[in-house]
Amino acid sequence: MHIGKGLLTYEEYLRQEKRVINIAETAGVVIDGFYCCPHRMTPCECRKPLPGMVNQAKSSYDIDISNSYVFGDMGCSDMLLAHHIGSKSILVRTGVGEGSLTAFRHTWADVEPTFIADNILEAVKMAIYE
Ligand SMILES: [Zn+2]
Numbered sequence: 845m846h847i848g849k850g851l852l853t854y855e856e857y858l859r860q861e862k863r864v865i866n867i868a869e870t871a872g873v874v875i876d877g878f879y880c881c882p883h884r885m886t887p888c889e890c891r892k893p894l895p896g897m898v899n900q901a902k903s904s905y906d907i908d909i910s911n912s913y914v915f916g917d918m919g920c921s922d923m924l925l926a927h928h929i930g931s932k933s934i935l936v937r938t939g940v941g942e943g944s945l946t947a948f949r950h951t952w953a954d955v956e957p958t959f960i961a962d963n964i965l966e967a968v969k970m971a972i973y974e
Pocket of ligand 1: 888
């Protein structure tokens with residue numbers, strides 16, 4: 845979305861992607877793929893809560909979506925995406941997560957996250973040890 849709005853260049857996105865890969869590799873984590881929506885059109889099929897990026901990943905990897913998690917702080921995009929694709933979900937209270945649970949709860953009122961976590965570390969532990 846930021847690329848499509850001109851707030852971030854694709855080159856800067858790639859630099860940030862590389863930075864995340866380096867941090868993950870240092871921690872012994874392998875990231876299989878990255879997906880982004882650089883498109884300007886709205887709504888774009890690859891922009892959450894629509895499933896385009898998940899469908900791209902599914903075409904490249906054998907993913908058991910019903911046993912996978914969507915993590916995020918935004919109910920109206922992350923939690924709705926999880927609902928649309930039939931995955932589990934964890935809403936983190938950091939970022940805009942607390943607001944998603946209060947002032948903006950009406951924007952995703954029909955959906956319940958599988959778990960609510962205080963932060964991403966707690967969310968990862970919930971996913972691993974559920
Ligand atoms: Zn897109």
